[in-house]
Amino acid sequence: MSSLSGELQLIHSEILECTKCELHKSRTNAVPGEGPYDAKIMFVGEGPGQNEDEQGRPFVGAAGKFLTELLESIGLKRSDVFITNIVKCRPPNNRAPRKSEIEACNPYLQSQIRLINPRILCALGTPAINTLIGDEYSASRFHGKPLTKGEITTLPMYHPAAALYDASLKETLLHDFKILKQLLDKEKTHSPSTPKIAERSGTKQTLEKWV
Numbered sequence: 001m002s003s004l005s006g007e008l009q010l011i012h013s014e015i016l017e018c019t020k021c022e023l024h025k026s027r028t029n030a031v032p033g034e035g036p037y038d039a040k041i042m043f044v045g046e047g048p049g050q051n052e053d054e055q056g057r058p059f060v061g062a063a064g065k066f067l068t069e070l071l072e073s074i075g076l077k078r079s080d081v082f083i084t085n086i087v088k089c090r091p092p093n094n095r096a097p098r099k100s101e102i103e104a105c106n107p108y109l110q111s112q113i114r115l116i117n118p119r120i121l122c123a124l125g126t127p128a129i130n131t132l133i134g135d136e137y138s139a140s141r142f143h144g145k146p147l148t149k150g151e152i153t154t155l156p157m158y159h160p161a162a163a164l165y166d167a168s169l170k171e172t173l174l175h176d177f178k179i180l181k182q183l184l185d186k187e188k189t190h191s192p193s194t195p196k197i198a199e200r201s202g203t204k205q206t207l208e209k210w211v
């Protein structure tokens with residue numbers, strides 16, 4: 001595990017003992033997430049699967065292996081990014097998390113986002129996209145289309161697991177990771193203290209397209 005700030009560590013220990021929704025009953029381990037506390041990129045998936053539940057770590061199964069490959073395709077390592085999910089406990093038999101469970105867990109995700117304060121938030125799959133930017137967005141219509149709100153740009157993507165069932169989505173994901181790389185390069189050329197970013201900060205209440 002990489003370094004976590006004290007406050008983030010506190011939230012993660014709360015998650016490990018959380019009983020705020022039904023999902024706590026069937027979990028083996030809660031999966032708070034992992035990565036540097038000051039990561040520039042944060043990935044948000046749907047929820048832990050069997051491997052994640054057993055190990056207490058996010059994206060360690062087949063979808064995780066593909067996520068690692070996608071990161072490597074743009075020169076990033078897993079340890080460069082923060083990875084978490086909209087629900088921190090595994091839904092039984094990998095069913096989709098319920099709205100009530102997503103809502104119960106959302107304060108943890110929002111605290112993680114606030115503390116890590118990433119520049120780019122990658123939403124993996126429609127449930128994560130809906131949770132982060134709204135119910136009117138879907139992976140099929142909005143993948144690869146970044147949206148900026150305040151200082152954070154959200155990039156909707158297909159879930160890597162979807163490519164394990166539909167091989168054509170593999171190319172789509174590889175393409176969308178190139179967009180992620182472009183966003184990252186753009187961020188690097190505008191340091192966070194430049195007036196351009198400062199101007200953007202907190203002034204935009206509504207979602208808008210990147211550029």
Ligand code: URA
Nearest residue numbers: 045046047048058059
């Ligand atoms: N799928 C997810 O959405 N999250 C994980 O952590 C693993 C697989």
Ligand code: SF4
Nearest residue numbers: 018021024088089105
């Ligand atoms: Fe708590 Fe989230 Fe786990 Fe539900 S899924 S028990 S809200 S940590």
